[in-house]
Every structure is written in C-alpha cells, then in structure tokens.
Amino acid sequence: MLPRAIACAAVLLSLVASPTAARASACCGTGHGAAQWLAPSERAAASFSLRLTEQIGAWTAARDFAPSGEGAYRRELRAEAGWMVRVRERFQVGVAVPLIAAWGGSPGGESSSGGGVGDVTAAGRITVVEDHLSPWIPAAAFTVGMSIPVGSLQDAAIDPLGVDATGLGVAEIRPGMLFEKSWGSFQALLAASVSVRTSYRLPTGERIAPGDRAQILVAAGPVWSSGVSLAAGGLYEREGPPREDRHLIGSKVRERTALLAVLAYDIGPRWTAVGNLQADLPIAGIGRNEGAFVALSAGLRHVWGRHD
Numbered sequence: 324m325l326p327r328a329i330a331c332a333a334v335l336l337s338l339v340a341s342p343t344a345a346r347a348s349a350c351c352g353t354g355h356g357a358a359q360w361l362a363p364s365e366r367a368a369a370s371f372s373l374r375l376t377e378q379i380g381a382w383t384a385a386r387d388f389a390p391s392g393e394g395a396y397r398r399e400l401r402a403e404a405g406w407m408v409r410v411r412e413r414f415q416v417g418v419a420v421p422l423i424a425a426w427g428g429s430p431g432g433e434s435s436s437g438g439g440v441g442d443v444t445a446a447g448r449i450t451v452v453e454d455h456l457s458p459w460i461p462a463a464a465f466t467v468g469m470s471i472p473v474g475s476l477q478d479a480a481i482d483p484l485g486v487d488a489t490g491l492g493v494a495e496i497r498p499g500m501l502f503e504k505s506w507g508s509f510q511a512l513l514a515a516s517v518s519v520r521t522s523y524r525l526p527t528g529e530r531i532a533p534g535d536r537a538q539i540l541v542a543a544g545p546v547w548s549s550g551v552s553l554a555a556g557g558l559y560e561r562e563g564p565p566r567e568d569r570h571l572i573g574s575k576v577r578e579r580t581a582l583l584a585v586l587a588y589d590i591g592p593r594w595t596a597v598g599n600l601q602a603d604l605p606i607a608g609i610g611r612n613e614g615a616f617v618a619l620s621a622g623l624r625h626v627w628g629r630h631d
Contacts (some may be wrong), residue, residue, distance in 0.1 A: 360415060361407055361415050361626075365409070366626075366629040368406070368624055370403075370623065371403070371622055371623055372402070372623075373620060374403070374618055375399070375400055375618070375619055376398065376399045376400075376617070376619075377397070377398050377616065377618075378615065378616050379615050379617055380605055380615045383611070384611060384612055386608050386609075386611050388605050388615070392430045393430060394431070397425070397486075399423060399426075401424075402421065402422045403422075403622075405417060405420075406418055406419075407446075414447070414449050416446065416448075417446045418445045418446075419446075420443050421442070422438075422440055422441065423441045423474070424436070424438035425486040425487075425488075427486040436486055437488075438486075439474065439487075440474060441474040441490050442490035444469065444471070445468070446466065446467065447467045448465070463500065464500070464501045465498070465499075465501075466500065466516065468495075468496070468499070468516070469497070470491055470495035471494065472490055472491060474490020474491070475487060475488050491520065493520045493521045493522065495521075497517065497538075500514070500515055501513075502514070508545055508547065509545050509546075513539075513540070514540040515537070515538065516537070517536070518536040518537075518538070520535075520536075529567055532565060532566040534576075536577075537561050538558065538559070539559045540556060540557070540583070541556045542556030542585075543555070550588055550590075551586070552586075552587045553587075555583065556583050557580065557582055558582075558583055559580050560577075560578065561576065562578075564576055577612045578612070578613060579603055579610045579615070580604050580610060581604065583600070583601045584601075585599050593626050594624070594625055596621070596622075597621070597624060599618075599621075600618070603615035
C-alpha cells in the first residue's frame with residue numbers, strides 16, 4: 324500500500340491549484356492538506372486540513388532574491404475539505420473546496436484583510452501500470468486536475484494589497500503523469516504536469532491569456548511498521564509569459580523552486596494524521612518573477628474500505 328506521506332506528495336500536482344499571480348492570497352504554495360490518492364484496499368476517503376502560509380520574499384526578473392521588507396507581509400490561512408472515491412478498479416476522482424482568510428501589510432504601515440471561498444478543484448487518476456508487475460518497472464498513472472474559478476482574480480482585486488483575491492479567476496486543466504515505486508519499506512515518486520488556463524478580461528477591457536505552467540515533483544522516503552511514513556523532495560515550476568490578444572506581453576517568465584516534506588501517521592485502520600511543510604528556497608538563481616513562501620499544513624483523513 325502506498326504510504327500516506329508519498330500519496331500526499333503524489334496528489335500535489337493534480338488536486339491543488341497551481342500558484343500564479345494570485346498566489347500571495349489565494350494559492351500561496353501548492354500545499355495540499357491531507358488529500359491523497361486511494362490505496363488498493365480503499366474505496367473512498369474524506370479529508371480536512373488547515374494550512375498557514377507566510378511570504379518570505381520574492382525573486383526578481385534578474386533571478387536575485389529579495390527578502391520581504393520591514394512591515395511588508397502576506398499571510399494566508401486556508402481550510403480545505405476534500406473527498407475522493409474509486410469509480411472503477413483503476414480510476415479515482417476527487418474534489419476539494421477551500422475557505423480562505425488573508426492578511427497583508429506594506430512598509431508604509433498600511434494593512435488589510437480579506438477572504439472567502441477559493442477555487443474548487445477536482446482531480447482524476449487512471450492507473451495504467453501496477454507497481455507489482457516488475458521489481459524494476461514503476462507504477463504509472465495518468466492524472467488530471469481541474470480548477471473551477473469560484474474565487475476572485477488577483478488582477479481584479481479591489482483591495483490595494485490584493486488580499487481579497489481568493490483564486491486564479493480562470494478555469495484551469497492540468498494533465499500529467501505519475502510514476503511511483505516501492506522497494507521494501509522505501510518509496511519514491513516522480514510526477515509532472517502542465518497547466519493550461521482560460522483567458523480573462525481586466526477591468527480596463529484587455530483580454531489576457533495566462534502562460535502555460537509546467538511542474539515537476541520528485542519525492543522519496545521510508546515507511547515504518549509503526550504506521551509512520553515520511554516523504555521529502557523538491558518541486559520546480561516554470562510559467563511562460565502571458566498573452567494579450569494572442570500577442571506575448573514582454574518576456575515575463577515565472578520560475579520557482581521549493582522543498583517539500585510530508586509526515587503521516589496512521590492513528591488507526593481508518594484515520595491518518597498528516598503534516599506538510601513546503602518552503603520556497605530563498606536563494607538567488609533558482610526563481611524568477613515569483614513570490615517566495617513557506618507553508619505549513621496539518622490535516623486528518625478518514626477512509627472507507629472496499630468491502631465496507
């Protein structure tokens with residue numbers, strides 16, 4: 324059975340909306356909570372998580388890293404409820420609904436707060452290769468994530484600090500591939516996806532098409548007989564420049580690199596506690612035109628067996 328920590332990392336690129344310009348108040352790190360793919364013995368799962376995110380700085384267009392100035396802050400608290408169910412032997416679907424509260428401040432002393440319902444996200448997974456077929460061939464699955472624009476867009480925010488933005492403001496679909504392999508008590512995975520989004524219109528009338536965003540995640544870690552599992556790895560994202568009326572708007576490419584750690588503990592046969600830490604690395608040269616954040620989350624997950 325796929326350990327909880329690895330499974331939480333695996334769902335990262337498909338269930339949670341990827342960060343964009345709305346990242347500071349709405350998405351704030353892909354983070355994940357306790358949602359995860361179902362193990363072979365599981366029929367369905369419900370989850371609830373809380374995630375706190377703090378901005379620590381930003382990468383410039385020249386790839387330099389600039390820490391947040393004195394008095395400047397962006398903070399978010401995100402509560403998320405999720406549900407996942409097995410539709411067929413190799414086919415799973417899930418949905419997650421977030422509620423967001425955000426706070427922001429500027430060096431000049433201004434501060435504000437906002438929040439609301441965030442974008443609803445859905446995910447699906449179709450397993451094409453099982454893990455047990457060969458000691459050398461990893462399990463493989465097609466994944467897809469979708470973001471439904473319930474939240475408000477950053478570019479349409481009324482608040483000067485943008486804390487009233489709670490979502491991408493556009494629909495998003497994220498097809499991807501997932502490879503995972505276990506060797507005894509050690510697990511590893513590689514996941515990749517590409518985000519494609521619909522266009523949106525600014526208050527001034529211009530129609531903007533966001534750039535496509537590619538994501539790559541690598542994670543690995545042990546699982547112990549006590550029910551504890553740990554996964555650690557890295558996440559890299561790159562987004563192309565946006566377009567206005569099919570023309571590129573400058574050459575503003577976004578990049579970010581983060582470390583990820585997930586710790587899970589099986590409280591009992593049906594309950595699992597999950598903690599997640601994701602930190603963008605405050606190092607020059609590994610990001611561009613993107614805010615840097617640290618996100619800490621904790622959650623609970625309850626499962627129903629296939630024979631319940």
